[in-house]
Amino acid sequence: MSQPERNALFYAFIVSIGGFIFGLDIMLISGTFQYTTVEFGLSAIEKGNIAAAPNYGALLALLVAGYFCERFGRKKTLMIIAGLYVVSAIGSAFAPSYFWLFFARLIGGLAFTSLSLASMYIGEIAPAKMRGKLVGLNQLNIVFGILAATILNYYLVQTVGTQSEWASSIGLNEGNVWRWMLGLEILPALIWLALLTIIPESPRWLMLNNKKQQSLDVIKKLVPAAEVDAEYQQIKQHLNTTEHSLSYIEQIKCLFSKSMRLALLIGVFMAIIQSLSGMNAILAFMPMIFQQVGGGDSAFLQSIWVSLIGTVFTVLALVLIDKLGRRKILLGGLFTCVVSLSLVAYGFFNAVYLIESSTIEQLALTHPQFNSQLLQPMLDQAFYSDIEFKAAVINLIGQSQFSLLETDLLLLTTDMPGELVLLGIITFVCAYNFSLGPILWILFSEIFPTKVRAVAITSSALVATIFGGIIVPTFFPWQIENLGASLTFFAYAGFCIVGLAIMAKITPETKGKTIEEIEDLISIENDDSPAKHSSIKQANSFN
Structure with a gap:
């Protein structure tokens, strides 16, 4: 290089x-x-x-x-x-x-x-x-x-x-x-x-703003010496005053x-x-x-x-x-x-959400401040839509409690082709x-x-x-x-x-x-x- x-x-x-x-x-x-x-x-x-x-x-x-x-x-x-x-x-x-x-x-x-x-x-x-x-x-x-x-x-x-x-x-x-x-x-x-x-500043912006010598100085840093003049002339030609000002x-x-x-x-x-x-x-x-x-x-x-x-x-x-x-x-x-x-x-689309007795037991251990028995009405009830499952949980325990439990709850209840x-x-x-x-x-x-x-x-x-x-x-x-x-x-x-x-x-x-x-x-x-x-x-x- x-x-x-x-x-x-x-x-x-x-x-x-x-x-x-x-x-x-x-x-x-x-x-x-x-x-x-x-x-x-x-x-x-x-x-x-x-x-x-x-x-x-x-x-x-x-x-x-x-x-x-x-x-x-x-x-x-x-x-x-x-x-x-x-x-x-x-x-x-x-x-x-x-x-x-x-x-x-x-x-x-x-x-x-x-x-x-x-x-x-x-x-x-x-x-x-x-x-x-x-x-x-x-x-x-x-x-x-x-x-x-x-x-x-x-x-x-x-x-x-x-x-x-x-x-x-x-x-x-x-x-x-x-x-x-x-x-x-x-x-x-x-x-x-x-x-x-x-x-450095962009040589094309410098040329566009009529700073030709500064533009040439930057071009010399970016182009091999033998190609400097050709590069300078090409930029200058495309940035002529009548078209580009x-x-x-x-x-x-x-x-x-x-x-x-x-x-x-x-x-x-x-x-x-x-x-x-x-x-x-x-x-x-x-x-x-x-x-x-x-x-x-x-x-x-x-x-x-x-x-x-x-x-x-x-x-x-x-x-x-x-x-x-x-x-x-x-x-x-x-x-x-x-x-x-x-x-x-x-x-x-193929996910199934299911709360089992083990789910309630695990939530009781990881979230002792939460009354996990509130989820009993959903026990062994399978849901085939994440929307319906979340709505049912929120209906039982409220949005604030669901926000606290969401990560662990999904981990424990989701059965899907995760791979x-x-x-x-x-x-x-x-x-x-x-x-x-x-x-x-x-x-x-x-x-x-x-x-x-x-x-x-x-x-x-x-x-x-x-x-x-x-x-x-x-x-x-x-x-x-x-x-x-x-x-x-x-x-x-x-x-x-x-x-x-x-x-x-x-x-x-x-x-x-x-x-x-x-x-x-x-x-x-x-x-x-x-x-x-x-x-x-x-x-x-x-x-």
Whole structure:
């Protein structure tokens, strides 16, 4: 690897640390629900709001992120984002109420724009032959963050369970273990903020803002000496004054022009399909899903294994993304998501819930404060729906008591093909991390011309936030309680089928092409002339 390539890798890695913090954030919160539900008396919708709160913040931030990127540059905007992560983590760890926790996490959501800005920045500094791998670092760090969070959550829960002396000495107990989970985000956020001071500004943004010498200086760090002049001239040619000196409003108008039609369709549909696959809901509520299966305390351990296997497949995707290409990986991944989600849905469809005398005896031992005899009317009565079973239990003991017993009760009463559900979830996470996860950000970094890049990427990320960050995780607990797990996962499989059909129709292959070459390719595909199809065959592979 040459020195310029090492520089590009180093800068891309620093920027992608924001993905690690994002992964930490969405997974750390998953371990807190069994504690915050009791402490704050959370309803299903309130739990969904806590999970989705950062995405409400991201929704607000993405409305102005494009302006900040254009006005102040990619680097300064990323540094602001890192600072917001620090503030959010501190506020979440010390939250005294549901509303405080909601708003602290909402502030962190302002920083979720780091995902779209990272793909923008890395796409602008990466050599064409490395761009897939380097932009994919964003997704790799996300899954590393998820893995780290699952391990930390499990470790903290186990530590509290053993009631060790050192835990007591630092005030770590069952009453505040969730605060430790959320507070762990503070340190990496501070480290990221410090490291961002090292990276250079994007050479394309510098050129766009008529800082030609500074742009040339950065290009020299990223391109071999013999190719510096050619790279500089190519960027300069595509960022000429008449075409690319557009105001923020003009960029928005340009984004909706005929020439941008295909790029916009790809960005928007990719964002929607990735979101409606249900991955964000599965991550945010993974321990709850495994509790539904009957995982008990092992739900946290199962989450670790799922996250670890998903991480391996993300690494595999980065190895193969610039060899196999984006299109094949995306379509193959969507097909696998359909199959795996169907397995999960089928597993829940065949579940049976039954309270036996041994169940009541065990609950009396593990929860002596609870009058387990209240469950006697349901003794030996089989339920074939999780909705009906939970409703019957709540009718007997009340919602607050059910929240305290839910984990152990599901563990003791559920008879289902749990291995099938676990296999389905693992397969889905692997397929997602190999395809939908990294491909989204790679395509975002490639398909939009520099003249509208800031507006286009943040707008597409806005769509992803609305669907994947707000709608899906907010309503997932409600879906589980009111539609049941089986129907919920069948719905996600259905969305993946629709996504497979749409993306097979509109997604081009962009591997190995420079940003400027992809801009020309998209222009060809927007061309309505009779020569369109032959031009596409020469310029792009659709297989």
